[in-house]
Amino acid sequence: xxxxxxxxxxxxxxxxxxxxxxxxxxxxxxxxxxxxxxxxxxxxxxxxxxxxxxxxxxxxxxxxxxxxxxxxxxxxxxxxxxxxxxxxxxxxxxxxxxxxxxxxxxxxxxxxxxxxxxxxxxxxxxxxxxxxxxxxxxxxxxxxxxxxxxxxxxxxxxxxxxxxxxxxxxxxxxxxxxxxxxxxxxxxxxxxxxxxxxxxxxxxxxxxxxxxxxxxxxxxxxxxxxxxxxxxxxxxxxxxxxxxxxxxxxxxxxxxxxxxxxxxxxxxxxxxxxxxxxxxxxxxxxxxxx
Amino acid sequence: xxxxxxxxxxxxxxxxxxxxxxxxxxxxxxxxxxxxxxxxxxxxxxxxxxxxxxxxxxxxxxxxxxxxxxxxxxxxxxxxxxxxxxxxxxxxxxxxxxxxxxxxxxxxxxxxxxxxxxxxxxxxxxxxxxxxxxxxxxxxxxxxxxx
Numbered sequence: 530x531x532x533x534x535x536x537x538x539x540x541x542x543x544x545x546x547x548x549x550x551x552x553x554x555x556x557x558x559x560x561x562x563x564x565x566x567x568x569x570x571x572x573x574x575x576x577x578x579x580x581x582x583x584x585x586x587x588x589x590x591x592x593x594x595x596x597x598x599x600x601x602x603x604x605x606x607x608x609x610x611x612x613x614x615x616x617x618x619x620x621x622x623x624x625x626x627x628x629x630x631x632x633x634x635x636x637x638x639x640x641x642x643x644x645x646x647x648x649x650x651x652x653x654x655x656x657x658x659x660x661x662x663x664x665x666x667x668x669x670x671x672x673x674x675x676x677x678x679x680x681x682x683x684x685x686x687x688x689x690x691x692x693x694x695x696x697x698x699x700x701x702x703x704x705x706x707x708x709x710x711x712x713x714x715x716x717x718x719x720x721x722x723x724x725x726x727x728x729x730x731x732x733x734x735x736x737x738x739x740x741x742x743x744x745x746x747x748x749x750x751x752x753x754x755x756x757x758x759x760x761x762x763x764x765x766x767x768x769x770x771x772x773x774x775x776x777x778x779x780x781x782x783x784x785x786x787x788x789x790x791x792x793x794x795x796x797x798x799x800x801x802x803x804x805x806x807x808x809x810x811x812x813x814x815x816x817x818x819x
Numbered sequence: 820x821x822x823x824x825x826x827x828x829x830x831x832x833x834x835x836x837x838x839x840x841x842x843x844x845x846x847x848x849x850x851x852x853x854x855x856x857x858x859x860x861x862x863x864x865x866x867x868x869x870x871x872x873x874x875x876x877x878x879x880x881x882x883x884x885x886x887x888x889x890x891x892x893x894x895x896x897x898x899x900x901x902x903x904x905x906x907x908x909x910x911x912x913x914x915x916x917x918x919x920x921x922x923x924x925x926x927x928x929x930x931x932x933x934x935x936x937x938x939x940x941x942x943x944x945x946x947x948x949x950x951x952x953x954x955x956x957x958x959x960x961x962x963x964x965x966x
Contacts, residue, residue, distance in 0.1 A: 731828045759826065761955035764948045775948035776941055779933040786834055793835040808837035815836065818829050
């Protein structure tokens with residue numbers, strides 16, 4: 530089992546020089562705001578996690594920060610850059626959205642009552658293949674004030690309403706029966722949709738981290754991380770299995786954890802979350818999946 | 820293989836969050852000048868700066884914690900934080916949790932110490948990381964074990 534230099538990368542090597550590493554940007558805005566361990570000393574009563582996001586330096590001014598519990602502002606950097614390539618870029622973004630949102634949107638659709646004539650899941654496929662693929666779909670989104678997930682759900686509901694209105698009209702014409710049934714945006718249903726999306730986000734992050742480790746001779750690091758953080762195996766037991774000291778195992782696990790953090794940032798950035806909003810978005814997701 | 824797991828979604832999001840920034844910032848500094856930081860932190864609370872920390876009693880560590888509480892306003896906050904982590908780590912070595920922070924927080928801090936501290940701390944960190952106090956179910960593993 531190898532224990533290469535990368536074990537130290539989070540502190541000594543990679544962090545200061547790696548612009549993609551979000552830990553490089555983390556740190557206290559004030560020394561007095563140093564997290565639960567220091568709080569514990571001062572009050573002896575802390576039972577929670579750090580209350581601040583820990584970022585420093587380039588945070589937006591207060592007037593630009595979103596209210597707690599609200600959606601983060603979006604910079605849409607990856608999507609904006611990609612659609613600027615023209616039709617090819619639009620297709621790339623559409624492909625990304627289709628691959629990422631098919632599952633969560635289907636779950637959302639299944640929560641909508643099916644009244645027979647218009648299957649909400651069928652409308653998901655129509656929405657993703659026709660609407661999301663349509664020219665300027667993402668141009669319109671970049672001009673909106675909405676997070677991508679909300680934009681997609683709104684667009685899906687709009688299409689579903691349209692299809693149901695059409696079906697109802699048809700039914701009224703042919704059977705003179707049936708009430709118009711139009712689903713409205715529902716916060717609880719949307720929260721379920723976001724939870725499903727968050728679970729999928731974590732699955733993708735884990736898979737990408739595993740792949741990253743495997744392709745960079747860090748498979749042992751991944752194994753230790755997986756055994757400890759995913760399987761819940763104590764380091765004490767891993768010491769016997771791997772015949773390595775616990776400290777070394779912890780460092781190996783931390784290498785994979787550092788990569789996981791970077792992957793989360795990349796995935797959220799790809800979804801339109803601005804760099805300054807990554808932590809607040811993760812905190813919001815933490816509340817959602819609690 | 821990974822996807823066979825019922826992933827601990829909350830735990831992994833927490834692990835990836837930026838909430839650990841202050842601790843990471845401190846330990847990054849410690850890693851650059853470990854001897855100076857450790858010396859200052861341990862001196863501030865009257866603790867040894869090496870493996871003889873393991874020879875202290877819980878009463879000794881509790882006394883150090885009280886000294887830290889009493890003097891914290893006169894200390895650099897980051898020195899205070901490091902001293903507190905050292906006390907907590909030494910307590911975990913003796914299977915005593917000298918903090919009300921969560922076990923997940925404590926494990927995160929000790930794991931971060933494993934990267935930052937000099938080799939002379941091997942025995943301390945090995946013992947802390949294998950303490951039964953850090954065994955699942957706790958923190959990062961509680962939720963999936965409950966499922």
